[in-house]
Amino acid sequence: MNESIKKIRRRDFMRVATAAAAGGIAWRGIRRASGSTVWQLDPEKCVQCGRCSTHCVLNPSAVKCINSYEICGYCDLCPGYLRPGAKLDTGAESQLCPVSAIKRKFIEDPYFQYVVDEELCVGCGKCVKGCARFGNGSLYLQVKRDLCVDCNECEIARGCPAEAFRRIPAEVGYLLKTSQKGASRET
Numbered sequence: 804m805n806e807s808i809k810k811i812r813r814r815d816f817m818r819v820a821t822a823a824a825a826g827g828i829a830w831r832g833i834r835r836a837s838g839s840t841v842w843q844l845d846p847e848k849c850v851q852c853g854r855c856s857t858h859c860v861l862n863p864s865a866v867k868c869i870n871s872y873e874i875c876g877y878c879d880l881c882p883g884y885l886r887p888g889a890k891l892d893t894g895a896e897s898q899l900c901p902v903s904a905i906k907r908k909f910i911e912d913p914y915f916q917y918v919v920d921e922e923l924c925v926g927c928g929k930c931v932k933g934c935a936r937f938g939n940g941s942l943y944l945q946v947k948r949d950l951c952v953d954c955n956e957c958e959i960a961r962g963c964p965a966e967a968f969r970r971i972p973a974e975v976g977y978l979l980k981t982s983q984k985g986a987s988r989e990t
Contacts, residue, residue: 883934
């Protein structure tokens with residue numbers, strides 16, 4: 804049997820099917836009740852292992868790349884957008900994202916704005932890893948609460964090597980990346 808096909812437990816399948824059948828509205832309303840909890844990804848602990856894109860019961864994953872514009876958002880050669888060693892050629896073969904979810908928009912010479920298309924993003928973390936290694940760390944992964952079906956035993960959390968996932972009260976806001984802490988640079 805092909806190992807790339809993810810096995811989904813019946814309970815997880817039923818949760819996703821119920822949410823899809825109800826349009827997700829009723830399900831999100833139930834799980835967001837006062838005192839309920841949601842899954843949270845700590846961007847300072849995340850090691851961009853790629854499991855967010857492969858372990859989520861949803862396809863594509865409820866984990867998406869976010870750009871902290873307070874840190875960055877405008878540059879010439881974004882290391883989260885282009886493969887290492889790519890020159891100014893911005894063709895698909897030079898892009899780091901396997902699904903071309905990062906869009907590059909010209910602002911003024913020599914600057915471009917980099918925006919993540921959430922619908923295309925699969926949460927693989929390749930752009931985040933490139934940004935952290937060679938850039939300033941403005942790209943990070945986050946669980947999108949409007950997409951997450953809030954599994955009691957999140958497969959991503961179970962497989963996370965950095966233990967970056969945890970449950971928090973639904974009333975608490977997202978953990979946002981507001982500094983370059985943890986972003987390493989290589990020369």
